[in-house]
Amino acid sequence: MNMSRARERLVVIGGDAAGMSAASQARRLKGPDELEIVAFERGHFTSYSACGIPYWVGGDVTDRDRLIARTPEEHRARDIGLRLRTEVTELDLDGQRVRARDVDTGEESWTSYDQLVIATGARPIRPDMPGADAAGVHGVQTLDDGQALLDTLEGTRGRRAVVVGAGYIGVEMAEALINRGYDVTVVNRGSEPMSTLDPDMGCLVHEAMEGLGITMVNDAEVTKILTSEDGRVRAVVTQDREFPADVVVLGIGVRPETALAQAAGLPLGPHGGLLTDRSMRVRGHENIWAGGDCVEVLDLVSGQDRHIPLGTHANKHGQVIGTNIGGGYATFPGVVGTAVSKVCDLEIARTGLREKDAHRVGLRFESVTIESTSRAGYYPNASPMTVKMLAEHRTGRLLGVQIVGREGAGKRVDIAAVALTAGMTAEQMTTLDLGYAPPFSPVWDPVLVAARKAAAKVLGSL
Amino acid sequence: MNMSRARERLVVIGGDAAGMSAASQARRLKGPDELEIVAFERGHFTSYSACGIPYWVGGDVTDRDRLIARTPEEHRARDIGLRLRTEVTELDLDGQRVRARDVDTGEESWTSYDQLVIATGARPIRPDMPGADAAGVHGVQTLDDGQALLDTLEGTRGRRAVVVGAGYIGVEMAEALINRGYDVTVVNRGSEPMSTLDPDMGCLVHEAMEGLGITMVNDAEVTKILTSEDGRVRAVVTQDREFPADVVVLGIGVRPETALAQAAGLPLGPHGGLLTDRSMRVRGHENIWAGGDCVEVLDLVSGQDRHIPLGTHANKHGQVIGTNIGGGYATFPGVVGTAVSKVCDLEIARTGLREKDAHRVGLRFESVTIESTSRAGYYPNASPMTVKMLAEHRTGRLLGVQIVGREGAGKRVDIAAVALTAGMTAEQMTTLDLGYAPPFSPVWDPVLVAARKAAAKVLGSL
Numbered sequence: 001m002n003m004s005r006a007r008e009r010l011v012v013i014g015g016d017a018a019g020m021s022a023a024s025q026a027r028r029l030k031g032p033d034e035l036e037i038v039a040f041e042r043g044h045f046t047s048y049s050a051c052g053i054p055y056w057v058g059g060d061v062t063d064r065d066r067l068i069a070r071t072p073e074e075h076r077a078r079d080i081g082l083r084l085r086t087e088v089t090e091l092d093l094d095g096q097r098v099r100a101r102d103v104d105t106g107e108e109s110w111t112s113y114d115q116l117v118i119a120t121g122a123r124p125i126r127p128d129m130p131g132a133d134a135a136g137v138h139g140v141q142t143l144d145d146g147q148a149l150l151d152t153l154e155g156t157r158g159r160r161a162v163v164v165g166a167g168y169i170g171v172e173m174a175e176a177l178i179n180r181g182y183d184v185t186v187v188n189r190g191s192e193p194m195s196t197l198d199p200d201m202g203c204l205v206h207e208a209m210e211g212l213g214i215t216m217v218n219d220a221e222v223t224k225i226l227t228s229e230d231g232r233v234r235a236v237v238t239q240d241r242e243f244p245a246d247v248v249v250l251g252i253g254v255r256p257e258t259a260l261a262q263a264a265g266l267p268l269g270p271h272g273g274l275l276t277d278r279s280m281r282v283r284g285h286e287n288i289w290a291g292g293d294c295v296e297v298l299d300l301v302s303g304q305d306r307h308i309p310l311g312t313h314a315n316k317h318g319q320v321i322g323t324n325i326g327g328g329y330a331t332f333p334g335v336v337g338t339a340v341s342k343v344c345d346l347e348i349a350r351t352g353l354r355e356k357d358a359h360r361v362g363l364r365f366e367s368v369t370i371e372s373t374s375r376a377g378y379y380p381n382a383s384p385m386t387v388k389m390l391a392e393h394r395t396g397r398l399l400g401v402q403i404v405g406r407e408g409a410g411k412r413v414d415i416a417a418v419a420l421t422a423g424m425t426a427e428q429m430t431t432l433d434l435g436y437a438p439p440f441s442p443v444w445d446p447v448l449v450a451a452r453k454a455a456a457k458v459l460g461s462l
Numbered sequence: 463m464n465m466s467r468a469r470e471r472l473v474v475i476g477g478d479a480a481g482m483s484a485a486s487q488a489r490r491l492k493g494p495d496e497l498e499i500v501a502f503e504r505g506h507f508t509s510y511s512a513c514g515i516p517y518w519v520g521g522d523v524t525d526r527d528r529l530i531a532r533t534p535e536e537h538r539a540r541d542i543g544l545r546l547r548t549e550v551t552e553l554d555l556d557g558q559r560v561r562a563r564d565v566d567t568g569e570e571s572w573t574s575y576d577q578l579v580i581a582t583g584a585r586p587i588r589p590d591m592p593g594a595d596a597a598g599v600h601g602v603q604t605l606d607d608g609q610a611l612l613d614t615l616e617g618t619r620g621r622r623a624v625v626v627g628a629g630y631i632g633v634e635m636a637e638a639l640i641n642r643g644y645d646v647t648v649v650n651r652g653s654e655p656m657s658t659l660d661p662d663m664g665c666l667v668h669e670a671m672e673g674l675g676i677t678m679v680n681d682a683e684v685t686k687i688l689t690s691e692d693g694r695v696r697a698v699v700t701q702d703r704e705f706p707a708d709v710v711v712l713g714i715g716v717r718p719e720t721a722l723a724q725a726a727g728l729p730l731g732p733h734g735g736l737l738t739d740r741s742m743r744v745r746g747h748e749n750i751w752a753g754g755d756c757v758e759v760l761d762l763v764s765g766q767d768r769h770i771p772l773g774t775h776a777n778k779h780g781q782v783i784g785t786n787i788g789g790g791y792a793t794f795p796g797v798v799g800t801a802v803s804k805v806c807d808l809e810i811a812r813t814g815l816r817e818k819d820a821h822r823v824g825l826r827f828e829s830v831t832i833e834s835t836s837r838a839g840y841y842p843n844a845s846p847m848t849v850k851m852l853a854e855h856r857t858g859r860l861l862g863v864q865i866v867g868r869e870g871a872g873k874r875v876d877i878a879a880v881a882l883t884a885g886m887t888a889e890q891m892t893t894l895d896l897g898y899a900p901p902f903s904p905v906w907d908p909v910l911v912a913a914r915k916a917a918a919k920v921l922g923s924l
Binding site for chain 2: 310315316320338347412438
């Protein structure tokens with residue numbers, strides 16, 4: 001069948017979720033006689049769960065290797081030519097080749113490609129301030145970062161931890177450090193933690209975290225990090241206070257790692273991520289694909305490009321890319337902005353637009369917030385849950401949902417995520433046939449209670 | 463404003479979920495000067511959770527009154543003229559009136575109506591066999607039934623319980639009796655428990671229940687119940703065996719309670735339930751409404767009428783009826799057949815069509831079953847979960863999902879329930895933006911894993 005076709009070479013840059021999913025799926029569809037696959041990874045690991053690092057640091061996951069979904073050896077056994085500790089330093093689009101450098105030896109060489117997958121991920125934002133590189137100051141982006149932090153924790157007698165940033169990484173690391181027995185202070189630039197929520201919902205997270213014994217400091221800008229004579233961190237300084245610290249964790253977000261792509265002239269979006277079409281092909285480039293934390297994705301609710309670094313998207317991107325390279329056809333239509341997290345037993349979830357997102361894209365909306373419970377009120381361990389829902393003014397189209405509660409709160413956001421994807425109105429949601437039994441839900445699921453209230457408000461405003 | 467309109471009278475037959483939700487919602491929209499409301503209830507209670515009875519019997523809920531969402535006094539305080547222990551014995555449609563009988567005094571009287579709500583519920587199927595009415599043989603349809611069973615349990619020294627039927631009530635009562643320390647045998651007519659699942663999924667429930675120490679007897683037809691000399695139950699007899707029993711619980715389903723409606727010539731469907739339009743108006747009758755366990759509902763997946771007695775539907779029906787009577791406009795479009803249950807820590811959920819349902823309505827389909835986990839595999843307490851998905855042959859339209867697992871399995875069915883409502887295909891589901899973080903889900907949610915496999919099978923069969 002393939003007599004007339006030469007063997008193609010696929011080059012993958014980046015050995016984590018998106019890159020190796022693409023490689024694996026392409027391999028599933030095309031054998032080594034049809035497709036050679038070469039993957040470059042500058043670190044030591046492949047296909048690991050960066051999202052799992054806080055739970056490893058916190059002690060819930062005791063073995064680092066459990067975070068690795070597929071080892072280099074497993075990839076190689078599937079005829080994927082994996083080159084670890086090898087960094088790609090240049091893309092030559094005209095020559096269809098990449099230059100790679102062995103991190104240990106410094107040796108460089110060119111590799112040509114027929115198909116190229118860019119999966120270079122994201123890099124953590126490191127604040128440009130004095131002391132940011134001091135010993136005891138850690139990011140938690142890679143397994144190496146996680147190990148370094150654990151080494152610091154084991155080697156430090158002090159129990160004062162400062163977490164800079166109160167987004168997903170920040171709150172998860174606060175939990176991890178509380179679980180390790182630290183006195184934890186979270187220093188947060190915003191008015192409330194979890195800026196992916198509206199402030200009224202973030203306030204619930206704030207209160208719950210204080211209830212866990214975490215010191216929350218909002219509206220605080222870190223200006224410098226003080227070190228002691230031995231070069232170790234000793235305090236975090238904000239515009240008006242100083243917080244003694246034996247260890248500092250930076251969780252202030254990431255940016256797409258697209259320096260290579262930018263140098264090669266590939267199209268970048270407003271957030272610095274690569275722009276692709278729905279098949280995850282880099283716009284305007286027939287044989288170049290990109291996925292994972294280095295791309296921007298279409299927000300299906302706002303119609304705008306967003307940068308959402310999240311393992312689940314990266315895996316889907318890789319699957320889509322691999323299918324397309326393998327001769328199938330698949331698309332990634334976009335996201336609705338679903339995210340879920342927890343800090344101890346507090347569950348935090350969101351999907352769609354916040355109030356400020358809706359304002360920004362010029363949507364008028366009605367907003368409602370309701371209190372309900374995870375189970376029938378009379379059932380043991382029914383726990384309170386707050387659901388906020390935004391629906392478009394007049395049309396009633398669902399725009400977003402935020403949920404804060406205990407067990408059973410987080411994954412309830414999936415109901416709204418599917419409804420958003422389907423373009424449902426709040427009114428349509430009121431009759432959704434959701435699973436009901438007393439151990440699982442009140443007779444009106446909390447999401448339905450919110451939908452009823454939102455639908456009524458939309459109707460009342462016509 | 464209402465000067466020219468006479469005060470109308472709404473008569474409600476049945477004081478549980480559908481009837482009292484309708485009354486309450488109508489009252490919210492129309493004050494007593496506009497609308498008089500009279501509600502007849504033949505029992506002692508209003509607005510209670512029949513679904514909660516197994517948990518009360520099992521001891522999870524210690525106070526019966528916690529199952530009562532709203533007491534008669536609370537209804538009366540909202541100007542709802544509630545007549546307890548009063549049974550409606552006749553509908554006179556031409557005369558627009560109902561005849562009611564005081565259960566205690568036997569006194570009868572006629573009450574005229576402008577609007578009528580029929581919410582007569584369902585009656586348990588009592589097998590027509592010797593011994594079915596013996597002391598120690600119990601149904602669990604009403605709070606009075608629950609109390610009678612509890613009285614029997616307290617007054618009985620023996621610890622052998624036989625549950626007849628292995629549907630929702632059967633498995634929930636098996637759990638309740640296990641929790642009370644009984645030796646429990648479940649005698650089931652079907653080849654596997656939970657006939658609302660396909661047998662291959664019911665088999666998982668069977669194995670798990672046996673693992674809990676419950677004796678499961680399938681393919682067993684109860685032929686009689688043996689009593690001792692004092693008239694108390696002593697054994698349940700099937701076609702080929704005899705099971706000693708100190709207490710017997712019947713959980714063999716319910717039928718719509720529509721004798722009144724039938725006698726009055728109102729339209730009934732194939733399952734004996736009242737037929738309504740989407741506004742819950744009885745077909746062909748402008749001012750008669752019906753909801754809850756006495757109606758049939760449209761199955762949005764098969765396009766057929768079904769009888770699904772479930773509190774969550776009853777509440778929605780009541781809400782819709784009350785809104786319409788109150789001068790608003792609301793509809794109940796139908797159901798997709800979602801149900802969730804548990805037996806100890808085993809969670810069981812389903813939505814949409816089983817294989818035999820799809821065959822019955824002449825749909826060709828692809829079926830897949832996958833194994834996954836509730837959380838990231840490396841996260842503590844990640845528990846196994848089996849997801850079965852049916853998608854229509856060629857089109858790939860989602861037809862149904864069944865899930866059996868532990869914590870986190872049950873409510874995952876909501877993802878599929880919303881997708882079914884929206885008419886999504888398995889392929890569209892593969893890119894759903896569901897909540898992901900290691901404590902909540904693997905990077906590919908189990909429902910997405912099933913969708914991927916189903917989409918691939920549909921594609922492969924084109």
